[in-house]
Amino acid sequence: MNIDPKQLTKLVSYMATFDGGVYVPHKKKPDSKVNCQFILNMRAENEDYVLWVKETLENITSVRVKSKKDYNTDGYNRKPQLRLESNRHPFFTKIRDRIYIDNHKVIDPHMLKLMDAEALAIIFMCDGGTSLDNRHKNPHCKIDLHTKGFSYADNMALSKAIYDKTGINTKVHKHSKYFYLNVATKSHKLFYETVKPYVLPSFDYKFERIAPVIAGW
16 A cells, blocks of 8 residues: 555554564664664464554565564463564664654654544554443443553653544553553543544454443443
8 A cells, every 4th residue: 555654654653652663673772873673563363453564564665474483481371473574774763763762662742743543543452451340330441541661741742642633531640650541431432433443353352341331322
């Protein structure tokens, strides 16, 4: 598929910030002039997302997808994973310069200007979670965005961008020393209607968990 430059920047920025990453080649210093590559590890059951990333990145350079070996020796039976790797390219180096500071991933202000329903759906697929409390007559659900790898300031900036671009209210919550976003109850229906058209089938289970509440909207 052919994607215009602005759309491509948006997709790659959000894909790289949430679950994926743009990395300096092994054994190269962060300030090396060698270009970066995009890498994504994800469960094989989410192959539709991996293939969507692959199709997107092929507008830039060649991409490979293969089964990811589990090198752990703890005896734990993990679910099969896929690993996506792109060729090195200046585009990824430019993205890395925006989303990494001192080798630590941050929320890029330019990326927030590109926030829309599709971008929010990427965050939800990669880092979103839902739960249902049905102990009462009227079941109550939670929708969280597990953005715990980012600072309080980054989460506040992301929350503001989501509201400004979609009208969805989120609040910054703290768990231990980490911060994350919780979708306000009053925005649950709007959140569902906003992101559902962009959520790939393998992630439908996240909404199936709160189906009793969705059915009442």
